[in-house]
Amino acid sequence: METVSTTRSHGGVQGVYRHASTSTGTQMVFSVFTPPQAADGVKCPVIWYLSGLTCTHANATEKGEFRRWAAELGLIIICPDTSPRGEGVADDAAWDLGQGAGFYVDATEAPWAPHFRMWSYVTEELPALVAEHFPVDLERQGITGHSMGGHGALTVALRHPDRFKSISAFAPIVAPSQVPWGQKAFPAYLGSNKAFWRQHDAVALIEDGAWVAELLVDQGTADGFLENQLRPHLLAEACTKAGIRLTLRMQEGYDHSYYFISSFMEDHLRWHAARL
């Protein structure tokens, strides 16, 4: 693992790191904020933040405004990239498929299968790498994310219910199989067998019996993707039927951007910290 940069902030360190990923077969960049409490190698709880379409680690790192709260609460924050990248990596001209749009799945279909293995990357490889190099307390992990990354956070948590003590999301894609973004990406990455899609669809996973005790979701009412792509009411219906305690907060006038995310980052981090 190579250190790209380390920068002091709020008494902690914001780092950016690069490594050769065995999952994706590419170089991958991610960021880690270590709070002051971790200075002497003291293990701290960790929050995974999965980003949305078109993002790298940098969007949340630079615009998520999490450091003040993470420093106060003693949280390590990890922001992975959203896909493999590079010249030899398949891509699509559209911004919602290919590089920057990995959807946190292991692709089975050409031309994506050789490198697009973000499920393995965020669930296995990166946690192992981070455990080796940073003072993370793996008994105290939370996960969150935005949009496509909210989908990632929900599906990763629903399939690893013992790993995460707290789960939240900002404007997540809750049912990719039922909306245009997923209906474009899933056949491309996973093929036509919809049984595979259900493994990567939060609402379908809940319908099929996956269960966690509680979820926090914030959603802006002025988000241009709300009705067409996000449809949080589908998650609310599934959670009600399954007995999952969902706190769904419709935030009046907020859009899909980091102005929205950063406005509620403190609430999310406090919510996670209280459960870790």
Ligand SMILES: N[C@@H](CCC(=O)N[C@@H](CS)C(=O)NCC(=O)O)C(=O)O
């Ligand atoms: N590029 C798209 C927007 C994509 C978009 O909104 N991406 C969200 C995640 S789904 C994001 O976080 N973008 C990066 C940013 O705002 O920093 C467009 O032009 O409509």
